[in-house]
Amino acid sequence: MNKKVFVSGCYDLLHSGHVEFFQQASQFGDLYVGIGSDATYQEYKHRRPMFPQEERLFMVKNVKAVKDAYINLGSGVLDFIPTLDIVKPDIFVVNAEGGSDDKRQICKERGIEYVELQRTPHAGLQARSSSSLKAELSKVSETESSKGDSCGIPTRLDLAGTWIDQPYVSEHHPGWAITISLEPTFEVRNRCGLSTSTRNMIKKIWPVKLPKMDPEMLARLVFCFENNPEREDGHISGAQDSIGICVPGLCRHYYDANFWPKKIESTNDEMTLRFLEEHLVMVPLEPRCPGCSVVEGKDITPAKVKDLADAADACWSAIIAHDLQGFAAAFKASFNAQVALFPGMVNPVAYGKLCPEASVEPYIQKYSAMSGVMAWKLSGAGGGGYLALVVKDAKVFCGEHSEAIELQIRRSGE
Incomplete structure (x- = not known):
């Protein structure tokens, strides 16, 4: 023997x-x-x-x-x-x-x-x-x-619950926003819903890469820098932008009528991040057009904000459980809740009137009908940018559709 x-x-x-x-x-x-x-x-x-x-x-x-x-x-x-x-x-x-x-x-x-x-x-x-x-x-x-973005600063994609980082939304019902921090393995275009304004602010301080420091403290610094008291337009960028960029992996942040969340939770569990990478892709659309407003015509009610918060809860639970069907259903429910609050995400208003040529409805109809697509949402505030898709197999979908982008989530320590 x-x-x-x-x-x-x-x-x-x-x-x-x-x-x-x-x-x-x-x-x-x-x-x-x-x-x-x-x-x-x-x-x-x-x-x-x-x-x-x-x-x-x-x-x-x-x-x-x-x-x-x-x-x-x-x-x-x-x-x-x-x-x-x-x-x-x-x-x-x-x-x-x-x-x-x-x-x-x-x-x-x-x-x-x-x-x-x-x-x-x-x-x-x-x-x-x-x-x-x-x-x-x-x-x-x-x-x-060199074929991707020339800057090593990450970007972020919102998955569910976003808009709730604005106090005028979360004052009606508290809830979580869910984001992932993305490596810039593709060209990150401006006005496309990937928090490029916050990213451009970061590049003014750290042109090449983020400094090595506590991610939440870094996110606070970025938020304060972007929303300094001398900002002329008076607009306060949502904290989900700085948190989504600075906190690696998958992150959720809880808002309750304030600009900064009450709590932040994140995970860098490798199998969870791989689950997302295997089932998420993005498709580039036209950038949001000049003069376009996605907040005009908003309809914010406690019931609609609760729908947004409930969808984010369901989305997080499904992701952590690696439940693809549940993830797709919650992803779609969150986008539907966003559009119920802000119809301009899909059909924006430009210069005070509805702008049919700026509608992203044709893109949604096209990609939602494709084989392998399970759910969809617009990146960021919508009105253009990227269409994020939950698909059965990201590699297969990108192989069949050359315009589709595979995502690489930024890990802690990288």
Whole structure:
């Protein structure tokens, strides 16, 4: 009977160096592999993996030298311990640079032979490491980024409840606004509902990227800078703009008749953010036309604001539960509630009269009828800009519609 051999790692960018290591380890017996979970990867490396754990598990399992593989259920650098106790190997193999006294002691306690191998490439192949590959990918990423927005400042997309950040709305009923902070992987156009006025204000202070500081404090600073007492138009920008840009991940903020929310909650749970990225796309429309007003003709009542708040509650719950049907229903309900309060979002008034040519109704009718589209809303205050869509599969939809934009949510620490 062959001996059981165990190795463990993240194996995010699976390369020839990994395969050679597997082949060398398998010379000692049947090879079993422990794979770091997405949560452990995020905790240990302070960034998300390139490939989710299910995909990494699939790839490793299908390497010829591997007998079987598991997702490690532990955490930290010793996340493999639960898997080790399941496999009960005879031999634990590590690369020399991955060895440690802790690993050696764990093996000693369990009667497992501990073996360290030197990292050597397969004959005729170039030496590979994950760090060198990531360095090369980073160079490519920098080149590709020139095709997107020239500024590294994030933008934001409102998902539900927005308008409630204005006191003249939340005084009728309190509620949450929900936003996501987006990496500028596309050209962020002005007057298109992605908080570009706030973003342009930020660029006056920090032209290249946001400073590393507490996101909520940063959002307060931006809000105060944008809404300084000397602002001539007297308009107060909603706090959802500065919060949506500055707080990474998925965020909700609770408003109750004040400009600044009473509380802010956010999540950077990797699977939740991936859920959103897999089911949200944007389609560019024409920018809001000059002289266009989306607030003229507003009809704000307690019942309508409550509908907006209830839809935001349902939207947050569905996202956290990764419930696609519930998310789509709440996303659509929130937009319907917004339009009931502000009909000008879809049919804006320009220079005091209805402007049929500025209507975004034709766009909504076109995209809402497309295969794979489950829900829709206009970005920001509407009147143009972008149409945000909940779709069954974002990659498939963008592959079929070249104008559609895949979204990359900004993670904490990035």
